[in-house]
Amino acid sequence: MKNSIIVLSSLFFTFTTMQAQNDRPQPKPGPSPTVNVGKPQKFTLPNGLKVMVVENHKLPRVSFNLSIDNAPFAEGAKKGVDDLTGALIGNGTKTISKEAFNEEVDFMGANINFSANGGYASGLSKYAGRVLELLAQGALEPNFTQAELDKEKAKLIEGLKSGEKSVQNVASRVENVLAFGKNHPAGEFLTEQSINNVSLNDVVQHYNTYFVPENAYLVVIGDVKFADVKAKVEKAFETWDKALAPNLSYNDPKNVQYTQINFVDMPNAVQSNISFVNTVSLKMMDKDFFAAILANQIFGGDFNSYLNMNLREKHGWTYGARSTIKGNKYITKFTASAQVRNAVTDSAVVELMKEVKRIRTEKVTDKVLKDVKAAYIGNFVMQIEKPETVARYALQTETQKLPADFYENYIKSINAVTVDEVMAAAKKYFMADNARIVVVGKGSEVVPALEKTKIPMFFFDKYGNPVEKPVTKKADAKVTVQTIVDNYINAIGGIKAVSEVKTVATFAKGSVQGQVIDFNTKAATKGGFALDMALPAMGMTLVKQRVNDKTAYIEQQGNKKVIEGEDYKLMKSQLHPFAEMYFIDNPAITFTGIEKINDVDAYVIKTPKARFFYDMKTGLKIAVEKEQKQGEKVAKSMLYYADYKDVKGVKYPFKITLEAGMPIELTVSEVKVNEGVTDADFQ
Template identity: 50%
Template sequence: MKKVYIYAASLALALTAVQGVAQDRKQPAPGPAPTINISEPTSFVLKNGLKVLIVKNNKLPQVSYTLTIDNPLVFEGDKAGVSSLVSGMMGTETKNKKKDVFNEEIDFLGASIRFSSSGAYASGLSKYNAEVLELMAEGALNSVFTQEEFDKTKAQAIEALKINEKSVTEVAAKLEDALLYGKDNAAGEFETLQTIESVTLKDVQEYYVKHFNPNNAYLVVVGDVDYKSTEKLVTKLFGKWKKSNATYQSNTVKGNVAKTQIDFIDMPNAVQSEIALVNEVELKMNDKDFFAALIASQILGGGGEGRLFLNLREAHGWTYGAYSMVSTSRKYPGKFKATASVRNVVTDSAVTEFIKEIDLMRTTLVKPEELKNAKAKYVGSFVMSIQKPETVARFALNKELHKLPKDFYENYIKNVNAVTAEDVQRVAKKYFLKDNQRIVIVGKGADVVKGLENLGLPINYYNTFGDLIDKPVFEKAIPAGVTVESTVDKYIAAIGGEKQVNAVKSILMKSSAAVQGMNLEVTLKLKDGYLYSEQKISGGPVVGKQILTPKGGYVIAQGQKMEMEGEELKKLRDEAVLFPELEWKKGKSVSLVGVESIDGKDAIGIQDGDTVYYYDLASGLKVSTIATKSFGEQSMQEITTYKDYKEVKGVKFPFTQIINVGMEMEVKVTELKVNEGVSDADFK
């Protein structure tokens, strides 16, 4: 069956109904820069090493607690992911409170508490400050890690990794740091199925005992609290927290390349290329270059006013957005990064424009208006941020961790406004290393590598695990004798034979999928040219319907009925067929597009309009469909993978579908009926 459009449309319809419509809000015109007054924290240190910073703020009857474990980076190696599992399990159950009791007490106080392997955060009303901190301390210092919770958390981590294996964005994100810093150290390593599988409950327990300690810990308290009583409470709750004798390896990273190069990772399912130009930087918050580097990055790619955005999006229409950033270094080098997601066909052109814009920042002075706007943007963001308690806590901690002057934030606006065009050019030369960058690209090699080779830059090839490999074969030859006709015949034979397939006149299918923490139930009734699709949240009302009638079609979403017409109606009616392969046998024009690797197996593709269907060369079964959707100059793919074929009335159907429509979800068929449960009355 042809369900990629139907399912994607159904899920998109349901998501729209669940989420509602976001409203644009225009930013008000900036006023004069205010005077910045940030309270200086009072502090004390417990005997175990925990340093406590208290920032009194009685504007609102609220309090927040931020616990930060500032240990050196931990290289997890073949257990990469153990810290993530610790984060996922912490606070679910403690030595003194069962899971349900712990959560009920948090809810009763109206508090917010969360934990990770490197700290904890809690906030609530100041009248409950003692109770809130007691619960945070209980979860942080007395977490219990049970086998049941471990198995659950590990299974979730494995499932997430499996989903992200085909995500071009996720692969790009993890390999960017792996290639920049090296995956053999804590700054560049990443989790894999193999490393997560190797983690045991004992590993989690030992990591918690060894690394969740007060040796390098800070507790920042912000809000309407009394210093003396807070000191007494913190001492009572955290005073017996024991130090650890943990030792840490030094963290040596790779360093920048001698000459700019392209590091390419092939992902055949990519409709867009993820591009990141990166280099290491040695920049600290207390360096004289800090503010100039922020402004330089803002001008280059800080948002809709940045040069990269104006070039790649506004002038060329190649991307939704192009950005840059520069991060500071403390435990390991920071990085400069310029990035965008662009269409395959313009990947090489986009790289050329990135290099051009970076070079201009290094060789010419920025315009006065650009400098003025960048400063205004930073000042505005800074002023807005200091209204938030969590920002005040971060500022207090930053002063400690980065050894900042006491008046660093009081002078923040003054230092931003003091940056000159000459400063911007100077730091661009120093930190935007045009001649020593890794240009990390994750994309479809068959579409983009020829263009990249014409740029004259050396190209290294890596697999999705960050291992250096030989140049892949991007275009596999179609085996002799394989045609559209032979592929269709093999598929029909594989699912039951032409007689059985032709006997299918209607299908009723019920399925479910987890969407944003909710269970979405979809009922699909299908005849050739007719469709009924209903979506509902389990235990809730129907959130959407989509119906193709003999004369037209309509959608119901959020209680509103919208008629379908024109090209939209025609396209859906063309899609609403039981077996598109039978239409091809009748003479519909389609074409063979080549061999791709789908889940490690060779599959032959057949293109029908904007959709390519892939069939396993060995088994003949349909294993994937990739539908390309265009939105003006932009395009995206809807990728469906078919698994778990089961026979119903002599015909095999996939009972599991992995659908990617910007996010990935697993759809499980719970009921499938052939030639029953569907009537003409459904299509009215």
């Protein structure tokens, strides 16, 4: 861990007692600092590629940013073709294999990557010519193959599946669907079917249609000479055939007639995601652009904003609340969002709306505006030193049709914004009377309280389709902890078969951000338990947990925590191969009702620190929600069980999904019953 050293500098002022000096007028504020944004030298190739070169000889490095500024387009039933095309570009070329391409890039210490909208390369200036050649070859001579397409499809689908249980992912998707519509480029979304609809020919046709030079820009920044780089660019890109991508148009989305809550029920949600959303048309050339971005900073754009100070600092409901608005030549959206505990979802909505009305109706103080300007300008000045920022500004100047001195006057434009202009921008762009408040959370816990806010509420599924209000089912009076446990034991093999199980060892594998993960457990009915979660390729153990007849501990990356007392007893019982054996006649364990888990109705049994879910139809355990105290906060995690298979007369889940921050899907390769487990495993 790096140590942070904070150097405190004390400024001492010396005052004179002379009256003449006391009467001396205070100095006037100096002029705004000037910024020198590198001015590009420009030229255009016959095929339409526009090139901008900014010479910067401070460091022996160079970067090339190729960007294709096509109009947005919808992909329809083949949503995903753009993602797949971008993923396949750069996997070698028609003349260089993928391995040889990557090896040469690594040898030069360069960085080259591609997307469906261009590519980026950087490296030492002594390799500038070759880096440019590889960028051009990768972009203009892609080697599309069925094998690589199948790999990229599998990756995309895997990522899609892993995100389906994420409240944040669902919230983002529904936000866009409701704000823009499913047929709008900004509102359509990936599905497994749409990805599978994409063929290799679709990728080739998509590339030929949209990866064209007429709307393309190449920004070169670094230790190069204009004349030299001009000749090299002309040679590298001269074979790119002149073409123009289709310029499709779409109806502008409309905001709702009145503010409303759009609710999505996710029964597995341990907290709610709240988003205040409305579509806006804000261009960087608009006269109120700078007032709008400052209004956003004050409302929710940085840590000291109204929204964050209220929801996080005053009430402690969230780790952070933010808002975003950006200038764009197309319709975009203003959003303000936070993730809060289920119990305070309604209160957070009320407070969010209060802050929206505050920024629209109360003038910000001169001091607050001055402080926000200073912070914003400070960040702008720091960013302007980075080559990638210069490249972005050069590109935006062209694509957004900005004046040549737009960024030179940026600080001046910020400082010129008045208190009245901030309020006017807030009234225009933060639409308190025409907003969607998209809430994704656990309906059974948050809907009754949200209804008391008196804000009209409509219900949608995870894909933005209208649905009826979620109804909590009532269980039959005969359902008890005993009947649920009996059904579960019968479903997995019966009490006789279960009673014969003395030890269970489970071996599973999954992946985390591309890294293979081993997840192995061993358990004994007498109370022993061992868990090892590791990254074998890195030789790293992430989590080690042991429970025996005397004590227990959890070790995470070298930090060991011993579990004792009542916590030890509880842990020992719940880590039994069949924890349900401890449920009967325990007053601390209760049946709480019926809830949906992944669209399945399930009976819920609550223990002191966990909740167990059992499929009402099959009786099988399908999920466990656990609580763990982290300082003053309680963290929740989910385990999902599926694909039950018989091993020596008892059924065990062969698919386990762990959801604690990010979903990890585990596939069980083997379950050993009454073999391969000793007391030494639990030490």
